[in-house]
Amino acid sequence: MNPKFSYGKIFAIGSGFFAISVVWMVYNTFMPLILSEFIQSSALRGAIMGLDNLLAVFLIPFIGVWSDRTSTRFGQRLPFIVVGMPLAALLVMLLPLSNGALWTLLAVDVLFLLSMTVFRGPVIALMPDHTPPVKRSSANGVINLMGGIGALVALFVLGKLWDTHHAYPFLAAGAIMLLAFGFLFFAVDRRPPYAEPSTDDSESLGSFRQNLSQLFSTEHRPQLYILIAIFLYFIGYAGVEAQFSTYAVHHLGVTGGQAATALGFFSLSFVLFALPAGFVGTKIGKANAMKIGLILMPATFVLIPFFSSLTIIKVLLLLGGIGWALINVQAYPLVADLGGKQRIGLFTGMYYFFSMGSSIVAPFLLGLVMDFLSYPALYYVGSASVLLGLWFLHTGVKKLSV
Structure with a gap:
C-alpha cells in the first residue's frame, strides 16, 4: 500500500x-x-x-x-x-x-x-x-x-x-x-514516506569534476553547447534583474518603490504565462519554444533604453516575462532529457551549475558595462548575451536532433 x-x-x-x-x-x-x-x-x-x-x-x-x-x-x-x-x-x-x-x-x-x-x-x-x-x-x-x-x-x-x-x-x-x-x-x-538516509558516496567533489570534464569531449559537445546556451542567456536575465533598480533610480530618476513595482510586471507575466508556456513546449517542442523566448526577451530588453516612461517600460517587461516563461519552463526538462533515464541527477546538477554559475558573473559583468559605457548599455549587452545563447542552443539541438 x-x-x-x-x-x-x-x-x-x-x-x-x-x-x-x-x-x-x-x-x-x-x-x-x-x-x-x-x-x-x-x-x-x-x-x-x-x-x-x-x-x-x-x-x-x-x-x-x-x-x-x-x-x-x-x-x-x-x-x-x-x-x-x-x-x-x-x-x-x-x-x-x-x-x-x-x-x-x-x-x-x-x-x-x-x-x-x-x-x-x-x-x-x-x-x-x-x-x-x-x-x-x-x-x-x-x-x-x-x-x-x-x-x-x-x-x-x-x-x-x-x-x-x-x-x-x-x-x-x-x-x-x-x-x-x-x-x-x-x-x-519527521520521517517522510519517500526519504531515507543515503550511504551513497558517488556524489563527491571528485565525481562531479570527472562528469564535468566529460562534457568537453567530442561525444558530449552538443550537450555542452546547450549548457553554454543556458549560461549565456542567464547572464542577460540575471544581470538585468540585479541592475534594474540601479538603472531605474539613477538613470530614470524614479524611486526604489517605483522601480520594484515596474520589475514586478516581469515576474507577473512569468507567473501568468508559465502554464501556457508549458503547453506551447508540449505542442511545438521544448527547444523550439525556448528559441521563441530567446528572441522575444532580448527584443523587449533592447527597446527599454528608448523610453523614459515607466508605463511603457512596464509593458515591455510584461512582454519580456512571456519570453522568459517560454525559456525557463522548458530549460530544465530539456537538460534532464539529455541524460536519459540513467543520468537525470547528473544533468540536473549540471543545469544548476551552469545557470547559477552565470548568476555569479552577470551582476558584475553588466555593472562593469554600465560603469564604462552607459546605463542603457545594460540592456544592449544583456540582449547580445541572450542572442548568443540562442545560437549555442540552436547549434547544440541541431547536432543532437532533439
Missing part, C-alpha cells in the same frame, strides 16, 4: 519557497540601492550581489548530500532548516539597519548569504521526500507557483514600503520567513 500523499503538505512545503522568493526578491531589488550609498561602481556592487550564487554553486550541492546522509530525531532536512531559516530571517532584517559603516553592512551580508545557503538545498529536497515520483511534476508546479507569488508580493506589496522607510521591506520579508519557518517546522513529517 502506498503512503498517503497530501497536497496540503505540498502547500506547507511551498510556504518555504514563497518565503525564500520574497526574501531574494527584496534583497536583489534593494540591496544594490543600499550599497550605492557607499559604492559608486555598478560593477563592484554587482560583484557583491553575485556572492550568493558563488556560495550556492560551491556549498548547496554538498549540503544537499550532507542532508541525504543525516539521521536525527528531527529527520534529515529539518536540522539544517532549524539552523538556517530563522537566522536568515533575523539577518535580512538587520541588513538595512547595518548601513552605518560599509564593513558592518558587508559582514551582516555575508552571514545572511551563508545562512540562506545552509537551508536552501534541504528545503528543495522536502518536496520529493513527501511526494511519490508519479506526483512530483504536479507538486513541483505548486511549489513554483508559490515561489512566483512570493516574487509578486515582494515587488508589488513590499516594494512600496521602500519609499516609506528603507528598512520596511527587509523587516517584512524577515517576518514572512519566520512565519514560514514555524509553518514548515510543524507541518513536515
